[in-house]
Structure formats: C-alpha cells, structure tokens
Amino acid sequence: MLQQRMTGAEIVLKALVDQGVEVVFGYPGGAVLPLYDAIFKQNRIRHILTRHEQAAVHAAEGYARSTGKVGVVLVTSGPGATNAVTGLLDALLDSVPLVCLSGQVPTQLIGTDAFQEADTTGITRPCTKHNYLVKDVETLAGVMHEAFHVARTGRPGPVVVDLPKNVQVAEGTYIQAEQVRHKSYRPPVKGDATQIEKAVALMASAKRPVFYCGGGVVNSGPAACAALADLVHATGYPITLTLQGLGAFPASDSQFLGMLGMHGTYEANLAMHGCDVMVAIGARFDDRVTGKIDGFAPNAQIIHVDVDAASINKNVHSDIAIIGDAGSVIADMRVVWEAQGYRPDAEALTQWWRQIDTWRARKCLAFGASDTVIKPQLAIKRLHELSKHLDTYITTEVGQHQMWAAQHFPFDQPQHWMTSGGLGTMGYGFPSALGVQIAHPESLVVCIAGEASFMMNMQEIATAVQYQLPVKVFILNNCYMGMVRQWQELLHGSRYSESHTEALPDIVKLADAFGATGMVVSNPAELDATITRMIETPGPVLVDVRVDPFENCFPMIPSGATHDNMLLGELVGGRGPAVTEAGKGLV
Amino acid sequence: MRGTNVTQISELSESHTIAVLVDNEAGVLGRVIGLFSGRGYNIESLTVSEVDHRERLSRINIVTTGTPMVIEQIKAQLGRLVPIHRVRDLTSDGPSVQRELALVKVASTGERRVESLRIADIFRARVVDSTNESFVFEIVGKTGKLDAFIRLMEPLGLIDVSRTGVAAISRGMDSL
Known part of the structure; x- marks a missing residue:
C-alpha cells in the first residue's frame, strides 16, 4: 500500500480526528496560518475562537473536566504561547488533560530572535506534563499521538506540541495511533495486591476511620466514583472530599462530611484530626488541606492511593502506599473487603459517628440572615435550589465566592464542578464555563464569579455572544477582592491595601455593549426572581448580584494552624485562635 | 502511629548518587536540571553522556543531598518525567563504584615543581601536559581523593582545575 503523503498541517488535523477530537479552542496568528488554512478546508473539527489565549486554555480545561476527554488548544508562536502559560500551569496543578498546539517560527529561524519567536518548550517545561518541539515532519504524526496518550493517561496533564511553520507546510507520512508505542512512558494502573490487602485489613481494624478523596477519583472517571460510593457504603465510614474531589461522592449522602481543608467543614476537619485510619485516594495532601503539617492527623495511620508516585510521602508520610489508578484500586479494595468477610467495628463506628454528629451540630456553615442585603452564601444556596431540577454545571473564579460555592452548592455527580484549585487562577471560571457549554449545549452552565476575577477574562463575553453560548455568569459583587480583604482583616489590621x-463597569451596560443580557439585583426579596429570570433567559447572561461587602468566609483554618484550631463564623460561636506570627509568613 | 513515623524520618541530610537512563532527546537535561532547581533540590555533581548510540539512550549520574524523604521525592519526581526509562539510587541499592576524573594545572618552578610531581606520584596522577613552568595532571578516583590531591596542590602553584563529576555504576551482575 502506498503511504499517504500530506502536509504537516493536514497530519495535525488527521491526528486530531483520529484521537476523537471534536473541538479546538484557539486564536490564530502568523506562525499557525497553515494550520488555520487546514481547519478552513475541513468540517470534522470545530474551532472556537476565544478572545485571549489564556481563555482558550481555560475553555479547553472546562471542556476536558466536564467530559473526561482531552481538551485541545491552538495558539500562535511568541505571545500566543506565552499567553497560554497560565492556563497550562493551571491544568498541570489540577491534573487536567490538555494538548496545546503552538506555532513556532520556521526551524531555520529558531534562535535568531525572529519575529514572535519564544522558546516555548523552554518556557513551558515546568508548566506541562511533557512538551515537544517537532523539527521533522516525519516525526509529527507519532508525536501527536504520543501527546494525547501522555495527556490522558496516568496523572493527566497538559502537553505542548510546538510546531514550526515550515514543518506545517512540509510533506510527510501519516501513521496511525496504534503504530506508536512510547519508549519509556508506562503509567501505573493496577495497584500492588499485597499492599491493597494490607490496606483493607487496616481499614477493617479502624475505630475512627475517614475517607479523604480528591480529584484523582474524578479523573479516574464516573465508574471510579460509583465504585468509591460502593466501598464507602460497604464500610459505613465517613468521607470528606477535597475541593477538586467534590462530586466524586454524592453530597446528599449521609456519610458525606463536606469538604475539608482551610475552608472545609468543622466536622470534616475534626474527623481528619481525630481519625485513627485515614484512607486517602486521589488526593495529594495539599497545604490547603493539611494546615500545619506537623500537627496533621496526629494519631492516624495513613493509606495513600495515588497514580502519581511523587504524590506519595511528598508532604505527609503514609503508612501504606498504593500506586495505581483510583478506580482500579478502589474496585480491588472492594473485592478484598468482601472476600475477607470484613465488617466494621460496629461499636467503635457508632461512637465515632456520635462524635461526628456533635461536630455537625455546630452547623459551621450557618450565616446571618438579612432582609436588606444579599448574603453571598444565600445567593449560592438559592441558585442551587432554583437550578437543581436541571443538569447544572458550575464553574468558579477564585476567591471567597469560590469557597462559598464549594461549601453551599452540593454536587451529587462528578464532572459537574470546575474550579481552579492548585494554581488559584482568577479569570479561570468564565472561559472554563464556555468550554463546558460547548461540551454540554443543552445543560445549564453557571460561572459563579467575583467581580474582580470576572474582569480578568471578561473579553470572553464576545466569544459567548459569537457562538450564542447560554452561559450564566453569576457575579457575587462585593466591590472587593474579598479573600484578599478577608486576609488583610485577619492578618494586617484591616488595612485594605489595594483590595477595593x-x-x-456597569455590568448591565457591559453585557448590553457586547450583545449579551445583563441583570442586577441588590434586594434579597428579588433574588429568586432574578435567578429564575437568569436561567430562563436565552443566550449569555451576566448577573450583578450586589452582596454584603463585609461577609467573610468561614470556617477557616488560619495559616500555620492545625485542623482542630478553626476560626468559625460569629454566628456559630465565635472565633478561634488568632493567627500566629509564624502563620503570617505563610501563604 | 504517625508519632513514631515522624521520629523515624531522619532530618539528617544524606548524600546519594542517583543514576538515570533517559532518551537522548532535545531538552531532556533541561528537564532534569529544571526539576532540581524548580523544587529546590541540590545538585553536587552531574554527569551526562550517551551510553547506547543505537537506542540513543543517555545516562545521567547525579550526586545530591537531602533528607531521606527528599531523596525519595527526588527519585519519584525523576521517575515521572516522560523520557526517563529508569531511576536507580546507587547509594541505597547496594554497593557501587564511583569515579571522577580531574585535570589539575600547577604552575611552579624549583622545589615546588618537584614536590608537585612527588605528590602526583603518590596519588598515581599522570602528567598529560608539561611546560618548563607547568604541569597538567590527570587524576582518577573517588571524589574525596581528588579533593585531597587538589588541596595538596594549592600551595604548589595550582592555577586551574577541571573535573568531570562522578560516574557511578553498581557492583556485581545487575545493570541499570
């Protein structure tokens, strides 16, 4: 059979099709013109034009996280690539599978400070799971297939493929994905059977157990989440989830303690602090979760399941480590639990739950009522209440509103919650929502935003309008960078330096200027009607929800404190310890 | 219990020699070095060279220091770099041979010049270049031996040193 010759740009497009890609988020420029011409000449791949490369990456992240597929980005050389960097690092820290194609100056100009030249592979090396500079068109198809394989397997992450312009126009041979086998990359899947048996035996012997699960379970897929629920129900043990794990286990389930960590619930954090056996699955003991590390879960034996060996013993020493895919290990754990006829220690578990119920009774998420000003927590609760009959996806920006959303918007399914956790990227939520909406055109997609974060990528209103993406941006407007203001209040004597x-802009006029719909609400009595109108209005809608500007986000574990030293809201019985001098130096 | 685990984890820094087999592709050394600098690990010595020309595989030998937890983390972080085939801790995985080569230039005359030759003889260093006022010695051995030799050459007119860094290999039958 004659091997098919095609241009580099055609090879890229064919590889995308063969990898099951339906949509690419991007922005054209000089160094990617051959690729854009190839896009023009076909109709298998849809291109979504964002208004900034960073937004293209976040949109691809939203697409990827709400579908489990690889998100694809296409940017030009130089500034196109550097604008994408924030999104790439965001995807790396939150383990989002992406392939980012970047244009590059022709190979003969590399190193000459050519127009729009940047050392893209050099710049993105610490911001990606892996990256490639393709200098020879004959290697291009293989690299494309490899890039998708690396992005989606193991601990998922972003992969950059840098494509010099002359490689895009040169003729080469296409090879199929099945013909490519990576020389060294072999991500683990199955966990070690002996370790799993030891882990399950330890679980069965627990008196005060807790499951602590994270985004790794969500990344492993809906089947892994179902397997987790099955295991948690079989044991009867309490479970807490990280910010990225929300939805991996149904929030409405009585065994769910809520999110843990800096703004986690009282019951989740005290259960972590008091447990004797901790089962950590697909979670990485992030500093936002652990608080002060040497006071973290002082009496716990820790089982840690993670697909990334480097996450094990990084921050916290684990007693039993299992390297493997969350879904596979959870299923194996369930089999061992059944086969060994393990039963939980009923008496101890009853006592443990009784203890947890006393913590729950503190109702740590309670907030003050007001009929003059909208409480941001109330706005989120009402949004959930009025949208729960729909298939609702939530994205957030970063700050107080993000934590309130995590606390007050319950998720019963995975892949419905998209938020920037690791990098904490303001400007993530709105473009991410566009990507989610592209993937789920019939669903309700709401970006819960703060006014400051929204302004970081608000140019994307144009994208929403161009493609008539009915994304709803629910802006909790307190006229402050709220989390900055909260920390200034707690740590810096309420000197609100530059956080106002x-x-x-007038959000209604802003929406109008772009051809979207704008709404504003400040009266609590009109909140429900506004939310309903937002949901029912076709096309993109921006809602300016004027909320209490001085509301703070509690509970809170202050920097440098342990899980049993939480600050609670005034309504819940007051303040915990003040922040220590050492804590002030922490982020 | 974690209380005891915490005390088990020594806070003392140890020196480890880690051997890494990588694809000899563009940027691979940058990935390794970037990992060390980005995560704040030490590199005391680093050598790299292609060792399998047909398969285009390079071997990187890294001497690093850190607490046992940091050393474990370094190995895990290296292991997840995509073009890396194998990571091996030559310090903890049994005995190994470690060698380094140095070229040491000494400029002196008279008694000091004679003394440098005498010491070179004791250390089994070879003269690989000489002028009337200088020698270049080639010395092979463990890092400590090279350090000692160089220290002794200092008062004898030492003007330049070039060291390769440590090449290391496990003893016995097994291979990387």
Whole structure:
C-alpha cells in the first residue's frame, strides 16, 4: 500500500480526528496560518475562537473536566504561547488533560530572535506534563499521538506540541495511533495486591476511620466514583472530599462530611484530626488541606492511593502506599473487603459517628440572615435550589465566592464542578464555563464569579455572544477582592491595601455593549426572581448580584494552624485562635 | 502511629548518587536540571553522556543531598518525567563504584615543581601536559581523593582545575 503523503498541517488535523477530537479552542496568528488554512478546508473539527489565549486554555480545561476527554488548544508562536502559560500551569496543578498546539517560527529561524519567536518548550517545561518541539515532519504524526496518550493517561496533564511553520507546510507520512508505542512512558494502573490487602485489613481494624478523596477519583472517571460510593457504603465510614474531589461522592449522602481543608467543614476537619485510619485516594495532601503539617492527623495511620508516585510521602508520610489508578484500586479494595468477610467495628463506628454528629451540630456553615442585603452564601444556596431540577454545571473564579460555592452548592455527580484549585487562577471560571457549554449545549452552565476575577477574562463575553453560548455568569459583587480583604482583616489590621475594586463597569451596560443580557439585583426579596429570570433567559447572561461587602468566609483554618484550631463564623460561636506570627509568613 | 513515623524520618541530610537512563532527546537535561532547581533540590555533581548510540539512550549520574524523604521525592519526581526509562539510587541499592576524573594545572618552578610531581606520584596522577613552568595532571578516583590531591596542590602553584563529576555504576551482575 502506498503511504499517504500530506502536509504537516493536514497530519495535525488527521491526528486530531483520529484521537476523537471534536473541538479546538484557539486564536490564530502568523506562525499557525497553515494550520488555520487546514481547519478552513475541513468540517470534522470545530474551532472556537476565544478572545485571549489564556481563555482558550481555560475553555479547553472546562471542556476536558466536564467530559473526561482531552481538551485541545491552538495558539500562535511568541505571545500566543506565552499567553497560554497560565492556563497550562493551571491544568498541570489540577491534573487536567490538555494538548496545546503552538506555532513556532520556521526551524531555520529558531534562535535568531525572529519575529514572535519564544522558546516555548523552554518556557513551558515546568508548566506541562511533557512538551515537544517537532523539527521533522516525519516525526509529527507519532508525536501527536504520543501527546494525547501522555495527556490522558496516568496523572493527566497538559502537553505542548510546538510546531514550526515550515514543518506545517512540509510533506510527510501519516501513521496511525496504534503504530506508536512510547519508549519509556508506562503509567501505573493496577495497584500492588499485597499492599491493597494490607490496606483493607487496616481499614477493617479502624475505630475512627475517614475517607479523604480528591480529584484523582474524578479523573479516574464516573465508574471510579460509583465504585468509591460502593466501598464507602460497604464500610459505613465517613468521607470528606477535597475541593477538586467534590462530586466524586454524592453530597446528599449521609456519610458525606463536606469538604475539608482551610475552608472545609468543622466536622470534616475534626474527623481528619481525630481519625485513627485515614484512607486517602486521589488526593495529594495539599497545604490547603493539611494546615500545619506537623500537627496533621496526629494519631492516624495513613493509606495513600495515588497514580502519581511523587504524590506519595511528598508532604505527609503514609503508612501504606498504593500506586495505581483510583478506580482500579478502589474496585480491588472492594473485592478484598468482601472476600475477607470484613465488617466494621460496629461499636467503635457508632461512637465515632456520635462524635461526628456533635461536630455537625455546630452547623459551621450557618450565616446571618438579612432582609436588606444579599448574603453571598444565600445567593449560592438559592441558585442551587432554583437550578437543581436541571443538569447544572458550575464553574468558579477564585476567591471567597469560590469557597462559598464549594461549601453551599452540593454536587451529587462528578464532572459537574470546575474550579481552579492548585494554581488559584482568577479569570479561570468564565472561559472554563464556555468550554463546558460547548461540551454540554443543552445543560445549564453557571460561572459563579467575583467581580474582580470576572474582569480578568471578561473579553470572553464576545466569544459567548459569537457562538450564542447560554452561559450564566453569576457575579457575587462585593466591590472587593474579598479573600484578599478577608486576609488583610485577619492578618494586617484591616488595612485594605489595594483590595477595593474601584471603577467597576456597569455590568448591565457591559453585557448590553457586547450583545449579551445583563441583570442586577441588590434586594434579597428579588433574588429568586432574578435567578429564575437568569436561567430562563436565552443566550449569555451576566448577573450583578450586589452582596454584603463585609461577609467573610468561614470556617477557616488560619495559616500555620492545625485542623482542630478553626476560626468559625460569629454566628456559630465565635472565633478561634488568632493567627500566629509564624502563620503570617505563610501563604 | 504517625508519632513514631515522624521520629523515624531522619532530618539528617544524606548524600546519594542517583543514576538515570533517559532518551537522548532535545531538552531532556533541561528537564532534569529544571526539576532540581524548580523544587529546590541540590545538585553536587552531574554527569551526562550517551551510553547506547543505537537506542540513543543517555545516562545521567547525579550526586545530591537531602533528607531521606527528599531523596525519595527526588527519585519519584525523576521517575515521572516522560523520557526517563529508569531511576536507580546507587547509594541505597547496594554497593557501587564511583569515579571522577580531574585535570589539575600547577604552575611552579624549583622545589615546588618537584614536590608537585612527588605528590602526583603518590596519588598515581599522570602528567598529560608539561611546560618548563607547568604541569597538567590527570587524576582518577573517588571524589574525596581528588579533593585531597587538589588541596595538596594549592600551595604548589595550582592555577586551574577541571573535573568531570562522578560516574557511578553498581557492583556485581545487575545493570541499570
């Protein structure tokens, strides 16, 4: 059979099709013109034009996280690539599978400071799971297939393929994905059977157990989440989830303690602090989760399941480590639990639950009522209440509103919650919502935002309008970078240095200027009607929800404190310890 | 119990020699070095060279220091770099041979010049270049031996040193 010759750009497009890609988020420029011409000449791949490369990456992240597929980005050389960097690092820290194709100056100009030249592989090396500079068109198809394989397997992450312009126009041979086998990359899947048996035996002997699960379970897929629920129900043990894990286990389930960590619930954090056996699955003991590390879960034996060996013993020493895919290990654990006829220690478990119920009775998420000003927590609760009959996806920006959303918007399914956790990227939520909406055109997609974060990528209103993406941006507007203001209040004597957001645009006029719909609400009595109108209005909608500007986000574990030293809201019985001098130096 | 685990984990820094087999592709050394600098690990010595020309595989030998937890983390972080085939801790995985080569230039005359030759003889260093006022010695051995030799050459007119860094290999039958 004659091997098919095609241009580099055609090879890229064919590889995308063969990898099951339906949509690419991007922005054209000089160094990717041959690729854009190839896109023009076909109709298998849809291109979504964002208004900034960072937004293209976040949109691809939203697409990827709400589908489990690889998100694809296409940017030009130089500034196109550097604008994408924040999104790439965001995807790396939150383990989002992406392939980012970047244009590059022709190979003969590399190193000459050519127009729009950047050392893209050099710049993105610490921001990606892996990256490639393709200098020879004959290697291009293989690299494309490898890039998708690396992005989606193991601990998922972003992969950059840098494509010099002359490689895009040169003729080469296409090879199929099945013909490519990576020389060294072999991500683990199955966990070690002996370790799993030891782990399950330890679980069965627990008096005060807790499951602590994270985004790794969500990344492993809906089947892994179902397997987790099955295991948790079989044991009867309590479970807490990380910010990225929300939805991996149904929030409405009585065994769910809520999110843990800096703004986690009282019951989740005290269960972590008091447990004797901790089962950590697909979670990485992030500093936002552990608080002060040497006071973390002082009496716990820790089982840690992770597909990334480097996450084990990184921050916290684990007693039993299992390297493997969450779904596979959970299923194996369930089999061992059954086969060994393990039963939980009923008496100890009853006592443990009784203890947990006393913590729950503190109702740590309670907030004050007001009929003059909208409480941000209330706005989120009402949004959930009025949208729960729909298939609702939530994205957030970063800050107080993000934590309130995590606390007050319950998720019963995975892949419905998209938030920037690791990098904490303001400007993530709105473009991410566009990507989610592309993947789920019939669903309700709401970006819960703060006014400051929204302004970081608000140019994307144009994208929403162009493609008539009915994304709803629910802006909890308190005229402050709220989390900055909260920390200034707690740590810096309420000196609100530069955290007031002056000169805000009129959101209604802003929406109008772009051809979207704008709404504003400040009266609590009109909140429900506004939310309903937002949901029912076709096309993109921006809602300016004027909320209490001085509301703070509690509970809170202050920097440098342990899980049993939480600050609670005033309504819940007051304040915990003040922040220590050492804590002030922490982020 | 974690209380005891915490005390088991020594806070003392140890020196480890780690051998890494990688694809000899563009940027691979940058990935390894970037990992060390980005995560704040030490590199005391680093050598790299292609060792399998047909398969285009390079071997990187890294001497690093850290607490046992940091050393474990370094190995795990190296292991997840995509073009890396194998990571081996030559310090903890049994005995190994470690060698380094140095070229040491000494400029002196008279008694000091004679003394440098005498010491070179004791250390089994070879003269690989000489002028009327200088020698270049080639010395092979463990890092400590090279350090000692160089220290002794200092008062004898030492003007330049070039060291390869440590090449290391496990003893016995097994291979990387």
